[in-house]
Amino acid sequence: GIQVEQSPPDLILQEGANSTLRCNFSDSVNNLQWFHQNPWGQLINLFYIPSGTKQNGRLSATTVATERYSLLYISSSQTTDSGVYFCAGRGNNNDMRFGAGTRLTVKP
Amino acid sequence: KAGVTQTPRYLIKTRGQQVTLSCSPISGHRSVSWYQQTPGQGLQFLFEYFSETQRNKGNFPGRFSGRQFSNSRSEMNVSTLELGDSALYLCASSLDPGRKTEAFFGQGTRLTVV
Numbered sequence: 001g002i003q004v005e006q007s008p009p010d011l012i013l014q015e016g017a018n019s020t021l022r023c024n025f026s027d028s029v030n031n032l033q034w035f036h037q038n039p040w041g042q043l044i045n046l047f048y049i050p051s052g053t054k055q056n057g058r059l060s061a062t063t064v065a066t067e068r069y070s071l072l073y074i075s076s077s078q079t080t081d082s083g084v085y086f087c088a089g090r091g092n093n094n095d096m097r098f099g100a101g102t103r104l105t106v107k108p
Numbered sequence: 109k110a111g112v113t114q115t116p117r118y119l120i121k122t123r124g125q126q127v128t129l130s131c132s133p134i135s136g137h138r139s140v141s142w143y144q145q146t147p148g149q150g151l152q153f154l155f156e157y158f159s160e161t162q163r164n165k166g167n168f169p170g171r172f173s174g175r176q177f178s179n180s181r182s183e184m185n186v187s188t189l190e191l192g193d194s195a196l197y198l199c200a201s202s203l204d205p206g207r208k209t210e211a212f213f214g215q216g217t218r219l220t221v222v
Contacts (some may be wrong), residue, residue, distance in 0.1 A: 001153075031208050041145070041196045041216045048210035086151065088211075095141065095164045096200070096211060098151040 002027045002091045006099030013077050013106050021072040021085055021102045029089035031096070032063050034072050037084045046072070046085075077106045110135065112201050112214035120220045126187040129217045133180050133201030140182040141211070142174060145196040154197075157182055158204055189221045 003026035013019055023034075032050050035043040047054050047061040049070065054061055058077075063070040070089075074081055084101040113132040121127050133140050142154040153166040157176035174184040180201075186193055196218050200211040 033210065035213070041198070041218065043198065043200075043213040045210065045212060050208070088151075095153045095156050095166065097153065098143075100150050 001094045001097050002029060002089060004087060004089060004097050004099040006085075006087060006102050008102060009100065011102055011104045013104070015077060015079060015106055015108050017077050017106075018073070018075045019077060019104065021074070021087075021104075023070045023072075023087035023089075023099055025068040025070075025089050027091050028065065028068060029091055030065075031090040032065075032070055033088050033096075034061055034070070035086045035088065037086060037101070039083065043086065074104075077104075079106045079108055082106045112199060112212055114197075114199055114214035114217050116217060117215065118218050118220075120222060121189050123189055123191060123221055125189050126185060127189060127219060128183055128185045129197055129199075129219075131182045131184075131199035131201075131214060133182070133199075134212060137201040137203055137212075138180050139202045139204035139211075140176055140180065141200045141202075142182070142184050143198045143200070144168075145198060145216075146194075151198070154184065186219075191221050194219060194221045 005024045034046040049063045051065040058075045060073045088098045090096045139158045141156040155174045156164040176182045196216045198216045200213045202211040203209040
């Protein structure tokens with residue numbers, strides 16, 4: 001299966017700051033998602049984004065499939081944005097593989 | 109539309125026992141996948157089922173098994189529990205035509221082995 005690398009592993013921000021999280025894949029993916037894991041462990045869907053750019057409020061994501069990476073942008077961060085962000089991708093006929101996550105801490 | 113339902117939410121078992129976890133996918137979804145999450149290993153793929161057939165299996169010992177029923181509900185079983193099996197077990201469901209659809213996760217089952 002594919003390897004997924006997320007960076008940075010940890011990120012500490014002041015409320016109101018912007019951030020960019022990155023996800024690199026070792027091979028082509030045709031199915032890519034971003035998740036936010038809540039304090040109780042559930043993975044909350046942020047974006048399903050095999051390619052292109054999507055926006056949802058203060059969050060947006062861009063996937064450049066040909067270069068095997070995806071970016072998650074968080075603007076005007078709030079303390080409620082804190083938590084772990086995961087990207088996951090699936091290659092052809094493969095299971096979904098996750099990165100190790102980025103732990104975001106937003107300080108008031 | 110109901111989401112993915114996992115039961116039980118929490119479980120405490122003794123080493124050597126066995127456990128069965130259940131996952132009910134979103135109505136109409138035919139694919140169910142299972143993942144184990146531990147602090148040390150992150151999110152690791154266990155198995156994937158589609159239309160009652162196991163389509164893919166991760167690198168776990170044979171003590172980990174699963175199945176899917178005709179209504180797409182899935183169960184996973186872990187026999188002869190070890191302390192290292194303590195983890196959050198997550199299942200995901202998707203429509204799955206050609207695996208190019210969005211996956212949705214349940215709230216997870218937190219298993220503690222003592």
